[in-house]
Amino acid sequence: MSVRVRFAPSPTGPLHIGGVRTALYNYLLAKKEGGQFILRIEDTDQNRLVAGAEDYIKESLEWLGLVPDEGPGYGGDHGPYRQSERKGLYAEYAQKMVADGNAYYAFDTPEELDKMRKEQEALGHHSAKYDARIRMQMRNSLSLAKEEADKLIASGEGIIRLKMPDNEDVSFVDLVREKVTFNTKELDDKVILKKDGMPTYHLANVVDDHLMKITHVIRGEEWLSSTAHHVLMYRFMGWTAPQFTHLPLILKPTGKGKLSKRDGAKFGFAVFPLEWHDKKEDEIYAGFRESGFDPKALLNFLVLLGWNPGNDEELMSMARMTELFSLDKIVKSGARFDVDKSKWFNQQYLMATADEALLAPVKAAMPQGVICDDSYLMTVIGLMKERVTKYGDFYTEGNFFFSAPSSYDDKQIKKRYTAELDSHFAQIDILISASDGTAPAMETAVKGYLTDNELKMGVYLPLLRIMLCGELKGPDLFQIMAVLGKDEVGERNSKALAYFKTL
RNA sequence: GGCCCGUUCGUCUAGGGGUUAGGACGCCAGGUUUUCAUCCUGGUAGCACGAGUUCGAAUCUCGUACGGGCUACCA
Known part of the structure; x- marks a missing residue:
């Protein structure tokens, strides 16, 4: 008999991250066993229905790549898939x-x-x-x-x-x-x-699981205590009950209790896959998508919250997860949501993804009004991707690629800058503008000048970086210069130098 | 309160009678990068407690504590 599993949310609001994990486990079992993953909308409580919730659920599943084989709008021979129908x-x-x-x-x-x-x-x-x-x-x-x-x-x-x-x-x-x-x-x-x-x-639940030929019920632990009722109903009806698997809950990052929708705002991270606008409360809840997460990274993080492959593998593709997944490795106890680890997963994905594949999502995360062409952005992506954790960081952390710094790290400047350096910076500017504008050329010119004049690299190089970026972090200095172009470098340097004098 | 489920580093977890209790995130230190990040090396830190079984318990049993879920004409 072919494995058939279902994800059965009730459309009373956005899909919670725990629900996403439940969907994922169902999906993985179905794919591993060559079975079907069914979406069923449990809208039997007419009073609690929330407009847009069903669409939100479907959009979330699609964003995540957990596309149902059967369900409302997905076809299938066991419909309708909305309980109200x-x-x-x-x-x-x-x-x-x-x-x-x-x-x-x-x-x-x-x-x-x-x-x-x-x-x-x-x-x-x-x-x-x-x-x-x-x-x-x-x-x-x-x-x-x-x-x-x-x-x-x-x-x-x-x-x-x-x-x-x-x-x-x-x-x-x-x-x-x-x-x-x-x-x-x-x-x-x-x-x-x-x-x-x-x-x-x-x-x-019992009627539909039977009629839809569900073989495995994989759901949250909150259903464990009513399972005896369900088992009795199967018996009363003379039906064979499916296999039950109750998943441990996902707990708050700190403190007591299970993760709730308020925790997102409270701890500054998303607990929903997509941004959700709660019309009743007139409140907007952050989504992982909008926060700049890759759905694959989210899923990889989530799959390990309550399950492990039995070895030390952590970074897994969807195919690999499917291959390794098994219900008997599901953990019994509740798992705390670890924000730091979710970021680490996303960073791992960013680093492992080709620049071209990053272009579209990074572009989507750019603030409006920032104009730059694709090849420029690609270069920035290549230079920045191992320094960021989320899509939006390419702009926020690499701001200097898009505009001159609006402020400078005064403390670091004061540590190194004196007016005696001015003439050398002027010389450096001349060398840069005389170069062919490539990173190696500028590097040779600048470093050569410093060496020849017995000047400290540890003084000039950091100051040069601050002139261009405003702070002491970022990719290789000369790569930045090459990306920015000789003219822009010259402009930023003189602007910054003027500011340095005022300190 | 009752019933049910659970409890290994701060967090996610491996280990299910004999292990120096392993890995990952985080954190700390060192190296690389004259920055930051990456990367590499090392370090930090744990079997909730008490009995029992046993030559031997993180592992089995019981109890206690703590955490969680359920206890609706909600899902």
Whole structure:
């Protein structure tokens, strides 16, 4: 049987980075096994739908290269892939469970449920459940007279709840955690079909996974505790359950708890793949794409957050990840999001990528109004790529390639500059403008002059660099001169020298 | 509170009865680059705690602590 996995986000907002990792693991398993990676939109909660969220999810997956084989807009023989469009399907299965005595109709109002919970709490029962102990005291098709219940059902009042067996151990195998057991007396009679006719996650999930022939359910750990309910539903329906794998959570960089959408702003990094404009809060959340990350680097970083290939390999192409991926190497404990390491991965990708391939993304990250031609930018890329971590850094860190420095490192200037140097700088300027403008020529000329006159390179060279760049960092000095051109170098030097005198 | 899951350097992790507990990020130092980055070399730092099993425990068992998840007509 061919492996079929699904990524099933609910379109209630942007795709969280943890969701991206879940999608990645699903994708990798599908590709490794030659199976299908399915996108299913779980939009059963009509109240929480957010406009644009589904498009955001798809755009994210496409940017990342995790393109679904089946899904809304991607084709496939098991559609529709939006649960809202499958609405009619679910009731039939819920009713079958009712007919078989494995589920029942309930008519309690929210107020009544609230009252029950409060009463139970007063009795000392913490977080009361709608369960075997309580259900005969509530209003449902089990406790009410048949005629009354039928009337309520006919009037469309009812919802459907799962009838949990009393005091029974339900076990299932989680590929990461091995055997996990829950006793049904700890489990509540979950609502599976809501008042509006929509299924809850639990029903929709089981029905769709079965109908879509899903073989492996790979999802976040938050689902582990409801898996017993799901296992029971498979049993009630006489279906074979898929293999379950629950992924550890991704935690905040520091402090307690799982990574949340606020952490991005708080720690100054992105927690979403793409920038997201939250219209309700009127807030913009940063995206990895906009922050100048390469999707391959992001994925490489993410794949190692909760999984390892069993050897020391860290830098992996998509093909290599696919080759090495296996569910049994997934780690059990939650992983902290390490911002520094994510940057390191991106830098590794930048350095390993050809200049030509970098051109388009670097161009896209340039601020508006900066004009330069492709070949110039390519040269800059070649000179800068091992000094930056993100696409936007080519401009911010290599600013001097695009305009004369607007400020200078005063401290470093004062350490070295005295007015006696002026005449030599004038001579150097002359040598530069007399040269052919190539880096080696200028280097020979300048260094030759300094040597001949027994002048300190450690004084002149850094000052020359500050004149051109404003600070003591960047690529080889003479390469910069060659890129800038003799004339520009001359202009910057005299401008800077004038400033040096004022210090 | 209850149930379930987890716990190896600061972080991501390898190791699953006998290892000098390995690697990576970060950090520190040195070298290269008369700058910065890259690169190279070295260093720093860890088995949550307590019992038990065993000749021997990071590894197995139990307990404790801590962390996390769930406990909705949300997913």
